[in-house]
Amino acid sequence: MDKPNGKFVTIEGSEGVGKTTNIEFIQSYLKAADIPFLLTREPGGTPMAEELRELLLCEREEPVSEDCELLLMFAARAQHIQQVIKPALQAGTWVLCDRFTDATYAYQGGGRKLPLDKIASLENLVQGTLRPDLTLLLDVDVEVGMSRAKGRGKLDRFEQEKLEFFERVRQAYLKRADQEQDRFRIIDAGCDLAEVQQQIKIALDHFSDHLMDRR
Numbered sequence: 527m528d529k530p531n532g533k534f535v536t537i538e539g540s541e542g543v544g545k546t547t548n549i550e551f552i553q554s555y556l557k558a559a560d561i562p563f564l565l566t567r568e569p570g571g572t573p574m575a576e577e578l579r580e581l582l583l584c585e586r587e588e589p590v591s592e593d594c595e596l597l598l599m600f601a602a603r604a605q606h607i608q609q610v611i612k613p614a615l616q617a618g619t620w621v622l623c624d625r626f627t628d629a630t631y632a633y634q635g636g637g638r639k640l641p642l643d644k645i646a647s648l649e650n651l652v653q654g655t656l657r658p659d660l661t662l663l664l665d666v667d668v669e670v671g672m673s674r675a676k677g678r679g680k681l682d683r684f685e686q687e688k689l690e691f692f693e694r695v696r697q698a699y700l701k702r703a704d705q706e707q708d709r710f711r712i713i714d715a716g717c718d719l720a721e722v723q724q725q726i727k728i729a730l731d732h733f734s735d736h737l738m739d740r741r
């Protein structure tokens with residue numbers, strides 16, 4: 527029998543929700559369950575896509591056109607999918623990705639107000655049928671998230687946006703979660719870390735049970 531494909535798990539949320547902090551917990555969970563996985567991130571995940579990340583995040587005087595930002599996000603994603611994500615999934619390795627296309631819908635769609643059908647066209651072009659199997663959406667009050675992000679020091683080009691921008695990002699994420707309830711799990715990231723991780727554990731247990739039931 528062919529080896530089953532790996533599962534594609536993404537972690538999303540607005541600024542300072544605690545993705546990096548909680549990814550460590552998710553990695554320990556997968557290790558304990560003996561699941562082979564690869565940790566990666568967007569924008570980035572390959573040397574060339576990381577260069578595009580630098581271009582996207584660095585502060586610059588020249589205003590960045592919304593379309594340029596959108597196309598660079600998908601350019602980085604195309605490279606990442608071809609070089610890293612697809613080969614790993616085909617080899618039976620799970621892919622744990624810090625942000626993916628839901629971030630484009632939230633930041634470029636919600637935040638920058640780009641038409642969602644434009645994003646959907648690029649999503650279909652670049653990804654074909656590839657979609658995450660599970661998305662953990664860490665959700666927290668925007669002001670709480672921003673004050674956590676500011677505590678880390680220098681802010682990148684996105685982190686310098688106004689609160690209203692991040693409020694639109696948050697609402698766009700919540701709307702997507704509502705539209706795709708089978709794929710998304712919303713995690714209340716406003717509580718203390720132990721409670722956040724308990725919610726993540728329940729979501730991962732539920733996902734694993736669901737996979738077992740389908741065997």
Ligand code: T5A
Nearest residue numbers: 541542543544545546547568569625629630633674684719
């Ligand atoms: N982007 C990305 C787009 O616009 N479109 C796209 O398509 C994609 C893919 C880079 C940027 O790119 C944009 C969105 C982003 O602005 P990123 O590097 O993932 O993406 O950006 P960040 O959101 O800045 O991610 P970070 O990894 O920097 O932040 P985290 O991981 O959410 O936050 P983290 O874990 O560093 O935590 C922040 C602080 O809060 C504390 C932590 O200890 C840390 O100090 N903390 C808590 N404190 C109290 N209680 C808790 N429960 C806590 N959880 C964490």
